[in-house]
Amino acid sequence: MSEANDCIFCKIIKGEIPCAKVYEDDDVLAFLDLGQVTKGHTLVIPKNHKKDIFELDAETAAKLYKRVPMIASALKKTFHPVGLNVLNNNGEPAGQSVLHYHIHLIPRYGSEDTFH
Ligand code: 5GP
Ligand code: ZN
Numbered sequence: 001m002s003e004a005n006d007c008i009f010c011k012i013i014k015g016e017i018p019c020a021k022v023y024e025d026d027d028v029l030a031f032l033d034l035g036q037v038t039k040g041h042t043l044v045i046p047k048n049h050k051k052d053i054f055e056l057d058a059e060t061a062a063k064l065y066k067r068v069p070m071i072a073s074a075l076k077k078t079f080h081p082v083g084l085n086v087l088n089n090n091g092e093p094a095g096q097s098v099l100h101y102h103i104h105l106i107p108r109y110g111s112e113d114t115f116h
Contacts, residue, residue: 004049009100013047023071027063030071030105037106038113040079044071044103051099052090064103072105081107 004010011017012031019031022042033041046064050056056064072084085106089095 003051003099007049007100008098009043009045009102010049013045023067023074025067027060028067030067033104037104038081038109040075040081040105040107042071042075042105044068044105045100050101052096052101053088054090056101064101068103068105075105075107079107082110083108 008017012019013029019029021029021031023030023044027047028044029047030042030044033043035041044064044067046056046060048060050060068086072086075081075084085104085108087104087106088102089097089104
């Protein structure tokens, strides 16, 4: 079985696993993280399966990151955070648990949300 066939996020892209969709186009999908570090915690992924930053090609990265400000603004409008983290983990020692490249958008609400 190829890496992509065995990948949770590829299954979400194909609709085989449900998700709470935030944004979708031909190249990019954004959906709420199951874990919700804070309210509105969102993952932004390329539809093209790439394991990590070391596999990500410039074209896929450009299509992906081009959408991030718009998705962050949509989260701001919906959830009214006072800040937002843009994070990406690469490799298990760096905290990556799903081996399909993804960007975490974590809205921050100030004193009531513990930074971690
Ligand atoms: P990582 O630790 O690799 O940077 O982040 C992976 C994230 O994927 C985790 O925050 C985890 O909660 C999320 N996650 C894992 N499986 C699923 C799933 O099936 N659906 C959704 N929506 N999020 C998932
Ligand atoms: Zn994948």
